[in-house]
Amino acid sequence: MFKAISALAMFSAALWICASPVQAGPKVDWGKINPSLKTATSSGSIKNCLDCHEDYIKSFARTKHALYFKKALGKSLAESCESCHGPTSAHLAEPDFDKKQSTTISFKTITPQQKNQICQQCHEKQVTLHWRGSTHEIANVSCDKCHYVMARKSKRRLSINEDSKKACFACHKDKRARMLRSAHMPLREGKMDCSSCHNPHGSLAPNLLKAATINETCYICHQEKRGPMLWEHAPVREDCSTCHDSHGSNHLSMLKMKPPYLCQACHSNTFHPSSLFDQGSTPRDLLGKACLNCHSRIHGSNHPSGTRFTR
Numbered sequence: 001m002f003k004a005i006s007a008l009a010m011f012s013a014a015l016w017i018c019a020s021p022v023q024a025g026p027k028v029d030w031g032k033i034n035p036s037l038k039t040a041t042s043s044g045s046i047k048n049c050l051d052c053h054e055d056y057i058k059s060f061a062r063t064k065h066a067l068y069f070k071k072a073l074g075k076s077l078a079e080s081c082e083s084c085h086g087p088t089s090a091h092l093a094e095p096d097f098d099k100k101q102s103t104t105i106s107f108k109t110i111t112p113q114q115k116n117q118i119c120q121q122c123h124e125k126q127v128t129l130h131w132r133g134s135t136h137e138i139a140n141v142s143c144d145k146c147h148y149v150m151a152r153k154s155k156r157r158l159s160i161n162e163d164s165k166k167a168c169f170a171c172h173k174d175k176r177a178r179m180l181r182s183a184h185m186p187l188r189e190g191k192m193d194c195s196s197c198h199n200p201h202g203s204l205a206p207n208l209l210k211a212a213t214i215n216e217t218c219y220i221c222h223q224e225k226r227g228p229m230l231w232e233h234a235p236v237r238e239d240c241s242t243c244h245d246s247h248g249s250n251h252l253s254m255l256k257m258k259p260p261y262l263c264q265a266c267h268s269n270t271f272h273p274s275s276l277f278d279q280g281s282t283p284r285d286l287l288g289k290a291c292l293n294c295h296s297r298i299h300g301s302n303h304p305s306g307t308r309f310t311r
């Protein structure tokens, strides 16, 4: 009976670990990062740290990591500390109150690559699968620029801010400006964020996009634009960003240019007048929604006689 129960327990524990999204990455060589840790070993009990670091221990204990370390990895709270800060026996023997030669791993002094390596011990797969070689990795951006792990600063994803966009704006200021333009997707209203379209951890697509191409990224939400249509408008199939600025613009529907100029960038020689200086052109052709007054099915048409996208 006992055997059966413990076998069951082991089986479900194994299931837990398999189901856990955390995958073991390469181990960190702590002595290489900080030579004073070369011979250090784990010091085991959290009691040893409480005297001096009670605040951090308490706030860390409320994060998702503390919970999962216990559940998925069977680690005590003190061992938890050591998975990111290295073995602590040397530190316990002589904490350096002058901070001249720290006997711990401090994220204030190590390189971005070392920080990322520490996190990647457990986060090699899933969302961070394409981290290596990604634009952010190459630009020396580290995990702690967007995540804070020592306390719960946000409800989701250990984000450094409640609003994950703020972390992005610290470096991508131009995008904040774009989002404030009159035509934009509901980012500033909080219904979307940068990671609706981007994977900041890296992807196989250009521009850290979530899906394989720009259009596939747009189709995640704008499925009705996917087609196929009876009559396709070539540039729509090719690239939504030919006409739209994904981050916001001051023209109708986030267009990059105002119609008719947008259309005239490609259609200069239509049979009907296309400039105010052409004879016979009327405001209806060129003002307001201009070409769109008539060519309203601009993304393609399913009407049998919709070849010109007028219906």
Ligand code: HEC
Binding pocket: 043, 045, 046, 048, 049, 050, 051, 052, 053, 078, 081, 082, 085, 088, 091, 092, 095, 096, 097, 098, 099, 101, 102, 103, 104, 105, 106, 107, 108
């Ligand atoms: C006697 C007090 C004392 C004890 C006990 C102690 N520490 Fe420290 N700890 C310090 C001091 C002082 C510093 C700052 C100087 C330094 O980095 O050595 C520090 C720094 C640290 C840092 C680096 C912080 C940073 O980023 O600058 C970590 C991590 C740390 N301790 C973890 C632990 C852990 C885990 C334990 C228990 C195993 C522990 N400490 C026990 C006093 C202590």
Ligand code: HEC
Binding pocket: 049, 053, 056, 057, 060, 065, 077, 078, 080, 081, 082, 083, 084, 085, 107, 108, 144, 148, 149, 150
């Ligand atoms: C998941 C990795 C991780 C774990 C686990 C972890 N830490 Fe940290 N710790 C960090 C990072 C990253 C920072 C730097 C935070 C920052 O300022 O961005 C840090 C910072 C600190 C600091 C210094 C804060 C300061 O003043 O700058 C102390 C002290 C510390 N940790 C102690 C601990 C203790 C004690 C534990 C165990 C209860 C622990 N850490 C567990 C990653 C971790």
Ligand code: HEC
Binding pocket: 116, 119, 120, 123, 127, 128, 131, 136, 141, 142, 143, 144, 145, 146, 147, 157, 164, 167, 195, 200, 201
């Ligand atoms: C440029 C900012 C940024 C950097 C750098 C970054 N992250 Fe993230 N991370 C995010 C955002 C934003 C989310 C939330 C995505 C979402 O809501 O879908 C996230 C989510 C996650 C998640 C949760 C994924 C899930 O689906 O539950 C993990 C795990 C994670 N990041 C780990 C890391 C690790 C490890 C690193 C360093 C190698 C890192 N992140 C670097 C911004 C960043």
Ligand code: HEC
Binding pocket: 020, 021, 022, 064, 065, 068, 069, 072, 073, 083, 084, 118, 119, 120, 121, 122, 123, 143, 144, 147, 149, 155, 156, 157, 158, 159
């Ligand atoms: C010892 C293994 C380990 C290390 C080291 C580690 N993590 Fe985690 N991390 C986990 C586990 C386990 C989870 C929970 C599994 C899950 O739900 O995705 C997790 C979850 C997360 C999440 C998602 C939290 C949420 O609310 O969904 C983020 C973000 C994250 N880790 C970032 C980091 C960062 C940044 C570092 C480095 C400072 C780091 N991790 C180091 C094991 C680790």
Ligand code: HEC
Binding pocket: 135, 136, 139, 141, 145, 146, 164, 165, 167, 168, 169, 170, 171, 172, 194, 195, 198, 200, 206, 207, 208, 209
């Ligand atoms: C610490 C600074 C920093 C933070 C924070 C940051 N980035 Fe970046 N990001 C960069 C740098 C540097 C580059 C490369 C140079 C450039 O294109 O500006 C870059 C490039 C990018 C690119 C273009 C990638 C490519 O391959 O063309 C995207 C998309 C991007 N970041 C999205 C984000 C998102 C989304 C966030 C927030 C979750 C974010 N970034 C947070 C620094 C940062």
Ligand code: HEC
Binding pocket: 165, 168, 169, 172, 175, 176, 179, 185, 187, 192, 193, 194, 195, 196, 197, 198, 207, 214, 217, 241, 245, 246, 247
């Ligand atoms: C609706 C989808 C979408 C959202 C939301 C989005 N982006 Fe983008 N982003 C794109 C597309 C598509 C590209 C590539 C083509 C282009 O530049 O328009 C891109 C390109 C980028 C680039 C690289 C090229 C450049 O313009 O510098 C950066 C950096 C970037 N985005 C950052 C961000 C940040 C930061 C946020 C959040 C404020 C964000 N993006 C939100 C779709 C999006």
Ligand code: HEC
Binding pocket: 182, 183, 184, 185, 186, 191, 192, 196, 197, 214, 217, 218, 219, 220, 221, 222, 240, 241, 244, 246, 252, 253, 254
């Ligand atoms: C995560 C979902 C999501 C993704 C991905 C997405 N959109 Fe949107 N988009 C929305 C929402 C929500 C609205 C607002 C709809 C509304 O107000 O009815 C919107 C509105 C728009 C509008 C109309 C804006 C206006 O001012 O009227 C355009 C144009 C647009 N999106 C283009 C794109 C393009 C191009 C892409 C790909 C780069 C894209 N969207 C990707 C969710 C998304």
Ligand code: HEC
Binding pocket: 215, 218, 219, 222, 225, 226, 233, 235, 236, 237, 239, 240, 241, 242, 243, 244, 252, 253, 255, 259, 292, 296, 298, 299
């Ligand atoms: C040839 C230029 C062009 C291309 C390419 C283009 N659009 Fe548009 N789009 C427009 C114009 C013009 C409007 C304004 C239509 C109106 O107000 O009648 C618009 C409006 C929109 C709107 C808001 C109104 C609506 O119809 O829902 C969305 C969403 C949208 N486009 C998504 C997309 C997506 C997704 C793609 C890529 C598959 C794309 N567009 C490619 C020109 C274009």
Ligand code: HEC
Binding pocket: 233, 234, 235, 242, 243, 259, 262, 263, 264, 265, 266, 267, 291, 292, 295, 298, 307, 308, 309
């Ligand atoms: C990036 C270039 C580009 C832009 C911008 C563009 N188009 Fe087109 N358009 C094309 C191409 C290419 C075709 C296909 C022409 C063909 O098959 O001969 C086309 C076809 C058409 C057709 C059907 C014509 C035919 O001969 O079948 C109409 C009508 C049209 N576009 C209207 C517009 C309007 C209105 C706008 C502005 C909202 C616009 N286009 C913006 C490239 C563009």
Ligand code: HEC
Binding pocket: 260, 263, 264, 267, 269, 270, 271, 272, 273, 274, 284, 285, 286, 290, 291, 292, 293, 294, 295, 308, 310
């Ligand atoms: C008053 C309505 C109206 C306006 C405004 C209008 N069109 Fe047209 N357009 C038409 C009609 C009707 C056709 C021809 C339909 C047919 O013969 O099947 C046409 C045909 C076209 C064609 C295909 C024929 C050709 O010459 O290649 C293009 C391209 C085109 N229009 C582009 C534009 C552009 C660009 C604008 C804005 C500068 C515009 N249209 C404004 C009604 C209009």
